[in-house]
Amino acid sequence: MNKIFALIGASGYIAQRHMKAIKECNANLIASYDPYDGVGIIDSYFPKADFFTEFERFDRHIDKLRRNETPLDYISICSPNYLHDAHIRFGLKNMTNVICEKPLTLNPWNINSILDLEKEYDHNVYTILQLRLHPAIIELKKIVQQGPENKIYDLDLTYITSRGNWYYTSWKGDKAKSGGIATNIGVHFFDMLTWIFGEKKMNQVHIHTHDRATGYLELAKARVRWFLSINEDCLPNEVKIKGQRTYRSFSMEGKEIEFSDGFTDLHTSSYKEILDGNGFRAKEALSSIEIVHEIRNATPIGLNGDYHPFAALSLSKHPFYK
Numbered sequence: 365m366n367k368i369f370a371l372i373g374a375s376g377y378i379a380q381r382h383m384k385a386i387k388e389c390n391a392n393l394i395a396s397y398d399p400y401d402g403v404g405i406i407d408s409y410f411p412k413a414d415f416f417t418e419f420e421r422f423d424r425h426i427d428k429l430r431r432n433e434t435p436l437d438y439i440s441i442c443s444p445n446y447l448h449d450a451h452i453r454f455g456l457k458n459m460t461n462v463i464c465e466k467p468l469t470l471n472p473w474n475i476n477s478i479l480d481l482e483k484e485y486d487h488n489v490y491t492i493l494q495l496r497l498h499p500a501i502i503e504l505k506k507i508v509q510q511g512p513e514n515k516i517y518d519l520d521l522t523y524i525t526s527r528g529n530w531y532y533t534s535w536k537g538d539k540a541k542s543g544g545i546a547t548n549i550g551v552h553f554f555d556m557l558t559w560i561f562g563e564k565k566m567n568q569v570h571i572h573t574h575d576r577a578t579g580y581l582e583l584a585k586a587r588v589r590w591f592l593s594i595n596e597d598c599l600p601n602e603v604k605i606k607g608q609r610t611y612r613s614f615s616m617e618g619k620e621i622e623f624s625d626g627f628t629d630l631h632t633s634s635y636k637e638i639l640d641g642n643g644f645r646a647k648e649a650l651s652s653i654e655i656v657h658e659i660r661n662a663t664p665i666g667l668n669g670d671y672h673p674f675a676a677l678s679l680s681k682h683p684f685y686k
Contacts, residue, residue, distance in 0.1 A: 427458065479647060531594060
């Protein structure tokens with residue numbers, strides 16, 4: 365039988381990837397919830413799905429489905445980051461499996477509670493760690509696994525994705541709700557790094573403001589200088605000249621690792637893995653959640669130690685540091 369889904373958070377851009385994944389897995393979305401009602405995109409995938417703008421009425425609907433012996437198989441969660449934990453608990457208490465967009469939670473201790481609830485309600489929580497399914501990243505992991513046992517790799521990770529002023533008005537601009545820059549746009553990169561290069565040994569933060577963060581991460585098999593920003597002023601000049609607003613670079617030992625293409629299909633791949641009995645469980649998100657939690661609460665040390673090449677340049681363009 366085709367699996368039956370509900371969706372929490374239907375209006376954001378990432379929700380469309382989840383709808384597409386559900387559709388392409390021949391599953392059925394029968395109910396969704398979002399306090400914002402501009403969700404016409406649902407018509408492109410599941411026009412017959414019930415839609416609610418009040419959580420209380422959505423809650424009642426899900427409860428009625430369960431009691432009328434038409435229970436859900438999964439609830440997918442695309443709500444703001446700070447609500448993920450509560451919505452995961454809602455799904456488990458309604459006796460359904462959960463698929464949650466990254467970050468699974470804002471705090472590492474919440475994951476331990478989720479693991480207990482999985483056992484209590486005998487259902488599973490999965491998270492979207494899509495970079496683990498990217499062919500280029502899978503190949504890189506093989507290279508590292510087959511390389512010298514004691515080799516420590518030098519890496520530079522740079523991700524700049526420009527955002528307008530709306531960002532700071534939305535929940536994403538509120539660190540208490542989004543977790544800040546490192547969590548909101550970087551958590552899947554930190555998951556990728558620990559998946560390939562092993563456990564964290566050191567975690568230093570050089571700069572952390574409302575629109576950029578940079579630091580040094582030492583893993584079992586890697587030394588990583590990282591830089592994340594949502595400010596277009598941080599873009600390299602050659603990128604600005606082309607009129608582009610996003611820049612992504614990942615290099616190992618000075619050699620660029622290209623993985624820019626193929627992102628749009630990774631959610632569908634994630635769903636297929638989950639429905640096939642695989643997928644990434646809640647515990648697998650713990651290492652990256654611990655890293656971004658430490659970054660969020662760390663005291664920046666400034667331009668000391670082994671900092672990212674973009675760090676000094678970004679300071680010269682930042683009004684806080686003039």
